[in-house]
Amino acid sequence: MTVRGMSRRGLMGGTAGALAAATLGSAATAPPAHGAPAAVPQWRGGTSANGWKVLAEADTEEYLVEGSGLAVRLAPGDPSVLLLHVARRFHYELAPLRAGDLHGHGTSRHVSHPFESNHLSGTAMTIRPHAYPLGVAGGLYPAELVVIRDILAELDGTVAWGGDFPTPKESHFEIALAPTHPKTKRVARTIRDWNTSPGKGAGATDAFAPARRARATTFARREQHP
Structure with missing residues (x-):
């Protein structure tokens, strides 16, 4: 069973909720008529919910x-x-990725929840969204x-996982910290080092090793109950 409580990461340091309230609007001001589709909220800000700048496709890779x-x-x-x-x-560890399984940056400002705006800044990714809606x-x-x-x-x-959000989306992963947060740069530097070192990083990890499981359990409890 997944953990459903909002984590400190899911809150983006406590700032995402206020930013979402300021930037997420709906095209409709009244309930839709009977039988009419509900209006889809539109993200109006220059930054996404996690504080990163909204990017045009030309600014992504x-x-x-x-x-x-x-x-x-x-x-x-x-x-x-x-x-x-x-x-x-x-x-490598859960399921081989197939065509259509990955979605990253997007330019549509129509979002169902504020965290989905992070696709606009290229700082969110969904993996198998049809399997985990x-x-x-x-x-x-x-x-x-x-894993x-x-x-x-x-x-x-x-990185935050949508399975921890009050409205879950288990296919969703996003950058959880603001652009200036030093931890983002530090951890990314570690991953870069692993990527150039044989026997380290993705494909060389045993998530079920007792020490790693204990660390992951402790980390999850700390993040979900700060």
Whole structure:
């Protein structure tokens, strides 16, 4: 069973809620007429919910996910390093990624929840969104959750998982910290070092090793109950 409480990471340091209230608007001011589709909220800000700048497609880059043959469009720099690490580990340890499984940067400002605005800045990624849709929890087996928790602990709070949000989206991963937060740069530097060191990083990790499981459990409790 997934954890449904909002984590400190999901709150983006306590700022996302206020930013969302200021920037998320709806085209409708009254309930839709009977039988009419509900209006889709539109994100109006110049930054996404996690505080990163909204980017045009030309300002993002397409990155190949090692071992999968698939590419995903993300913000360059540290966000791409961290999110690609998630995608690689998912591919190697959970399920092989197939065509249509990855979605990164997008330009549509129509969002169902503020956290989905992070796609506008290229700092969010969904993995198999059709298998793990918005509002549905419990889509992962216990062994799969072990891997997810290990990934989150390994990234030390720089990446948040939608399975921890009050309205869950288990396919969703996002950069959890503001652009100036030093931890983002530090953890991304570690991942870059692993990527150039044989025997380290994605594909060389045992999420079920007792020490790693204990660390992941402790990290999850700390993040979800600050």
